[in-house]
Amino acid sequence: MKKFLLNTVAFLFFSCLFYLVALFIWGRFAHSILKSNLDYKIGSTGYLYSRLSEVNNQKDLDVLFLGSSHAYRGFDTRIFSKYGYKTFNLGSSSQTPIQTKVLLNRYLKNLNPKTIVYEVYPASFTVDGVESSLDIIANDKNDFYSLEMALKINNIKTYNTLIYGFIMDLLGLNRSFYEPIRKANETYISGGFVEHELAYAKPQPFLQQRISIKQNQLQSFSEIVATIKRENIDLILVYAPIPKMKYASYDNNGYFDSIMKKYSDYHNFNEIISLNDTLHFYDSHHLNQLGVELFNKKMIEILINTASKTRNIGSTR
Amino acid sequence: MIFNSWNFALFLPIVFLQYWFATKGNLKLQNILLLVSSYFFYACWDWRFMFLLIFSTLLDYFTGIKIHEASKQKNKRWWLWLSISVNLGFLGVFKYYNFFAASFADGLSLIGFKANLGSLRLILPVGISFYTFHGLSYVIDIYKNRIKPEKNLVDYSVFVSFFPLLVAGPIERATHLLPQIQKKREFDYSKAVDGLRQILWGLFKKIVIADNCAEYANLIFNNSGDYSGSTLVLGALFFTFQIYGDFSGYSDIALGTARLFGIDLLRNFAFPYFSRDIAEFWRRWHISLSSWFKDYLYIPLGGSKGGMWIKIRNTFIIFLVSGFWHGANWTFIVWGALNAIYFLPLLLSNSNRHNLDSVAQGKLFPNLKELSFMVLTFGLTVFAWIFFRANTIAHAISYISEILSGSLFTIPNFEGVGKAFTTSVLVVIFVLVEWQGREGQYAIANLGQLRNLPIRWSLYALLLFSIGMFMPSVESPFVYFQF
Numbered sequence: 012m013k014k015f016l017l018n019t020v021a022f023l024f025f026s027c028l029f030y031l032v033a034l035f036i037w038g039r040f041a042h043s044i045l046k047s048n049l050d051y052k053i054g055s056t057g058y059l060y061s062r063l064s065e066v067n068n069q070k071d072l073d074v075l076f077l078g079s080s081h082a083y084r085g086f087d088t089r090i091f092s093k094y095g096y097k098t099f100n101l102g103s104s105s106q107t108p109i110q111t112k113v114l115l116n117r118y119l120k121n122l123n124p125k126t127i128v129y130e131v132y133p134a135s136f137t138v139d140g141v142e143s144s145l146d147i148i149a150n151d152k153n154d155f156y157s158l159e160m161a162l163k164i165n166n167i168k169t170y171n172t173l174i175y176g177f178i179m180d181l182l183g184l185n186r187s188f189y190e191p192i193r194k195a196n197e198t199y200i201s202g203g204f205v206e207h208e209l210a211y212a213k214p215q216p217f218l219q220q221r222i223s224i225k226q227n228q229l230q231s232f233s234e235i236v237a238t239i240k241r242e243n244i245d246l247i248l249v250y251a252p253i254p255k256m257k258y259a260s261y262d263n264n265g266y267f268d269s270i271m272k273k274y275s276d277y278h279n280f281n282e283i284i285s286l287n288d289t290l291h292f293y294d295s296h297h298l299n300q301l302g303v304e305l306f307n308k309k310m311i312e313i314l315i316n317t318a319s320k321t322r323n324i325g326s327t328r
Numbered sequence: 329m330i331f332n333s334w335n336f337a338l339f340l341p342i343v344f345l346q347y348w349f350a351t352k353g354n355l356k357l358q359n360i361l362l363l364v365s366s367y368f369f370y371a372c373w374d375w376r377f378m379f380l381l382i383f384s385t386l387l388d389y390f391t392g393i394k395i396h397e398a399s400k401q402k403n404k405r406w407w408l409w410l411s412i413s414v415n416l417g418f419l420g421v422f423k424y425y426n427f428f429a430a431s432f433a434d435g436l437s438l439i440g441f442k443a444n445l446g447s448l449r450l451i452l453p454v455g456i457s458f459y460t461f462h463g464l465s466y467v468i469d470i471y472k473n474r475i476k477p478e479k480n481l482v483d484y485s486v487f488v489s490f491f492p493l494l495v496a497g498p499i500e501r502a503t504h505l506l507p508q509i510q511k512k513r514e515f516d517y518s519k520a521v522d523g524l525r526q527i528l529w530g531l532f533k534k535i536v537i538a539d540n541c542a543e544y545a546n547l548i549f550n551n552s553g554d555y556s557g558s559t560l561v562l563g564a565l566f567f568t569f570q571i572y573g574d575f576s577g578y579s580d581i582a583l584g585t586a587r588l589f590g591i592d593l594l595r596n597f598a599f600p601y602f603s604r605d606i607a608e609f610w611r612r613w614h615i616s617l618s619s620w621f622k623d624y625l626y627i628p629l630g631g632s633k634g635g636m637w638i639k640i641r642n643t644f645i646i647f648l649v650s651g652f653w654h655g656a657n658w659t660f661i662v663w664g665a666l667n668a669i670y671f672l673p674l675l676l677s678n679s680n681r682h683n684l685d686s687v688a689q690g691k692l693f694p695n696l697k698e699l700s701f702m703v704l705t706f707g708l709t710v711f712a713w714i715f716f717r718a719n720t721i722a723h724a725i726s727y728i729s730e731i732l733s734g735s736l737f738t739i740p741n742f743e744g745v746g747k748a749f750t751t752s753v754l755v756v757i758f759v760l761v762e763w764q765g766r767e768g769q770y771a772i773a774n775l776g777q778l779r780n781l782p783i784r785w786s787l788y789a790l791l792l793f794s795i796g797m798f799m800p801s802v803e804s805p806f807v808y809f810q811f
Contacts, residue, residue: 012348012515019524022785029789030796037797044750048797141801167799 031178038175049171051149051179054190057083057104058199059150061190065201069099071123074314076100076203077111078130079143081251084297085130088202090307096314100203102130103147107140108231109163110147113156115235119242126245126314129235131277133222133250133267136229144169148176149185163227209300212292217260222267229270236274245317250279252306253296254288276317284309329372330805331581332534339369344588348515355512359482362589366491370455373495377453380418385488387414388463392470392477392484404471411467415460422452427656455495457653461620462488466502468624475502483509492585496578496808498596498616505593513590522776523587525788529772530580532791534806535799537758538573540751541566542804548742549717552727557736560727562748567717568710569755572601574807575614580770594619599766601709601759602687604701606670607680609709617653621646639675644668654716659724663715670708686767754798 054060073096076086082102091098153176161169179185196208239246258281271277291302343365351357391411398404469475478484548563579596586593600612629642651664674680688694718724765771778784
């Protein structure tokens, strides 16, 4: 029995080493068709690499933006700076609350924002968060928070990519990466915004769907809100505008609104501003630059109102 | 709790360590631990059905004793039929009520009557088909004076509920398993290592082969109207390997797990896709069920005694019942009938026991004759699986009609065809490994004889790595759990 247990432990140790070496070789040399459970792409869509390269130079912000592609394609930091706001956009592709929590844990202290505008998109609460976790693993340094995220997602693709990411970090093989500012029809704007070349969406029908929030996403979301409130930072939750047809395809928008309202000051822009499905969007759910400008101006009004409310509360005290 | 889950990966070592250390080799304590662990394992599915399992266990335990104690044959028979009717009654209600009610109503509507017997919203208790057959074989064996009843309730309960075989077999016999439960078990190093090796191979079969094939089999079968004949052939092939990888993978994990506790379960699969005729296939596929039907249905019906017509009738009966055992759907019955029809020429020519050994024994390749018979048998099996997998008979017929159309000669095309190519390559590698290991108990059993430790361990680690690299994101339950 003793021999059996010792050999089993030795084999497990051997297998772990084998797995690490094989994963590294596989990740470096195997064809992508063989890597369905390993997806490590630095500089993938969304410019997260460039954004995170900038984030360490930012501090004492007026506004920090968080959320999915609707955040980094929706909040143009240049517009906000025209109004005197020092902002940074920390959105990332398909960012779900599980990933938002990781980014906040890493950068909140340093960024020290007065206000956080957190873009909440129903789809971010209904997915497992694998896609976004891969984006963060490949484009940021990996630490304990990455491991915590992987355990929460509990998906083999996230585990493999994280192990590979740790190896890449350790060997420094990802340090020489350079991401160009302009890719195809997109440009990275300093401050985290990604500008898409002006284009117009073709209207399209959407299948009816219901918002069904995942419990682990909601739990992470609650933890994020608690952290932000603990730090005495103003939190504004924003449901960014999407095409009317897309918005109408959700049967239970009221349900989502009611949940969000419980957590903080919440603004559903689909009920606040009226945009045109073609003129103000470049695809099925992202604003084009014309839409971004209208959305951001309205957002600035809200920020001003929130600030004056806060001041009033402060003065009455 | 399923075998390919993290929960089981935690559960198994805990039970294993307690079994060999905490009980200090005390047989009574070991059996109590096995029983408690088995009930815990089962309760993880649905604790409510544990009462059904316990009731079924108690019923067969007491009827077994009553059959033995009864002095008159009439009383013995009464207790036997009590057990059979209650066991099959539960199975009938949970598994077949809706099928019979719907079929009866359909039958009446054919002659102009309208009937609505209503349907019951019942969940099928997992493993009911397996533990019911366990219990039945036990009481029938007592009735036939093959065995004496087990007086120790714990030992008998372990025989029915031993967790590796509880939910999907192998269907054990009291003559084989009970003596092992009653006997003091010593830890056997080579048996335990062999058990781990078999678990590893079972996991590979289930996770890498079956679950990947399932993705495409489900896609193609669920949308068969959208695809060409050539794609539908691929769909049938994917299902062929899904069902084999899934069920034989489960059996390997079950057998391997049992060996860790010093118990040998009945072999359930013996490389069925290398069979040279359908009779050989049925000696190699789900062996514990086939032999159950042979011993408790075919032979009592007269078996092969009494002339050719009786033989044919009995063969059809066991195949039809076997089909029906799999599920309450006409598709399973047709699948069974089809296999009986395949069997017929062998029966008529008295050649159903020609291929009793392994194909190409001691050789690297089969000869041309063996190869052609293997391909033919495999083709017939794939064809029959279409009925097994289809949702309805009409679905199966439309599926086959499309295969037989001109679109058979087009290039297969479906969503994810590129990724499916990777799965096909994995299946080819898997078939080659199975071929080279076909004379062992399972494909990689002979790896244990490899003297070079680093190479042996590297091969095991390679299997683990391939599981990590190719397991699908979504965990799939075992197909046979629904039976």
